[in-house]
Amino acid sequence: MQGNLNEIDIRSILQLIALGQRTGQLLVEAGFHKQDNLSQDETLRHRHSKNSRKKSWFVFFLNGQIIYCQAGESNLSRIDDYLRHYRIDTGLEQKQHTSLATQNVPEYGYLWTLLERSIISPKTAHSIIHRLVQETLFDLLSLHQGSFTFRQGAALAPQLTSLEIAPLVARITQQVQEWKRLYPQIQSPEQLPVLADTTELRSSLPEATVNKLQHWADGKTSLRQLSRYLNRDLLTVAKAIYPYVLQGWLQLVDSATTNSKTFIPELGGEENHRPRIVCIDDTTTICEAVESILKLHGYEAIALTQPLEALGLLFQLRPDLILCDIAMPELDGYEICNMLRHSTAFRLVPIIMLTGKDGFIDRVRARMVGATDYLTKPFDDSELLMLVEKYVNYKSFMGTPKK
Structure with a gap:
């Protein structure tokens, strides 16, 4: 099964896989061309994405349920971001990271290596997988331009958990709709929060809140990274800072702005x-x-x-x-x-x-x-x-x- 997303949307594809109780993997690629008629939201998301023409996602299924999601050619940083929340130092050497990165599904191999060495517990691994699946589906359900290919085959092994598609899709579709209401103040998960008016912040908010904002709004941490560090979904983080952005106390800048030629x-x-x-x-x-x-x-x-x-x-x-x-x-x-x-x-x-x-x-x-x-x-x-x-x-x- 393969095709273009302007012919069938991601939600329908996932529903077909669930109904057919399929086992295999789904590859989705965000393809943008000059002739494409992009929606406003999609154009913004495309503009804020690094290497957006090459962006891709993998979703792995077992009997119509999701067992894992990977965002493109992962460099393991997504999992490291979540490990930061749990204050876990993997203790793995650079050559071990390099070896993992050469695997077909490096993130999944990374998680199992941490499990086998008792660096993380099964409960922690399950929580990380759940978060990674949620953030990947958020991107996919926001996508309207691109192509997909589903291949039936053996399930990703060993298996740690499985997640039902219908409740996940329903919940994340709702999140995507709420996210759109934050536009134009908040436009992309890759935007970086930066303090814009410290004086007004200190006169309007408790010192503890200001200190937290100063810690996280450093111009180097994206909204998505922040959600991982705090182990919260992206929408929750965006809603928390939205009032400060609206007041002008915080601003959100494109991650590419720091490298701008301006x-x-x-x-x-x-x-x-x-x-x-x-x-x-x-x-x-x-x-x-x-x-x-x-x-x-x-x-x-x-x-x-x-x-x-x-x-x-x-x-x-x-x-x-x-x-x-x-x-x-x-x-x-x-x-x-x-x-x-x-x-x-x-x-x-x-x-x-x-x-x-x-x-x-x-x-x-x-x-x-x-x-x-x-x-x-x-x-x-x-x-x-x-x-x-x-x-x-x-x-x-x-x-x-x-x-």
Whole structure:
């Protein structure tokens, strides 16, 4: 049995395997092509996935029940993340890890090695398997583009546990639906929580809560890793931090942002005596024009063409004024403006909307989400400079470093 996910969804495939009481393995590959018509959620998930074109999952069955799931070519890190929760040091040498990684199902072999050496108990192994199956099914039930192949064959051995498909699918389908309600504040399990407003946190939350947030929101730990460290499902973790993201106290950044080619100037120093203007527009020519005009007149201008990435970078850049296009894919200007206005860090920062439509409705919508003003495209140098100077007093920056 094989096919494409635009012809039959994962839920139906799993139901067929359960009804037929099949034994074997299911391979699912997330295939993305330029001609694919991706949904908004799928596009975001694809964008946030590392090596998304190669992403794959294996699900192993015995008599129509799931006995294990593996995410692609695992490097054993998923299990290590769960072992961290149990505070278990495996004591395995690097060469033993390398040997395990060459097996057909390395994670499963890793678990059995830990069991045989009494490093973990059967109860712990069962719990880890259950969590791994849940997180894999969460990804699969969120997937709408790709291909699948089911091959009947001998069951994965030795067998530790088996899980019924129907209750698992019902529960995780509900989680996927609830996860979508957290959009756009939370978009991907691979996003990294980062503290955005420590001062506001300390004035609003107990010290113990702030300390926990500082420990976990280090910009290096993804939501998925966090769920493993805490041994909680992804939705529970996302819901716990959602209010803080909504308030602007925490921000979630793409894991690729840390390797972004976008230059982020250091705060402080002579360069930062100038007003910093950030332009967010998915049209490269607009960004280049704005940068050129503003730099020529003494401003520090930074152009960002990816709206999702820009949202995270703004907290690091701390601009004095933001120019934001309205019509952009994935995240439009209204959404960006609305989210920024919920953060104390951007409550008073001037936000000027760039639009190609000189219409009354656009102006009203811009005002409703908190925009300071708007600028209609196409615009000339004088129009841009006049509006920027209206909200940024250049002289006040001379000799006054940014705080």
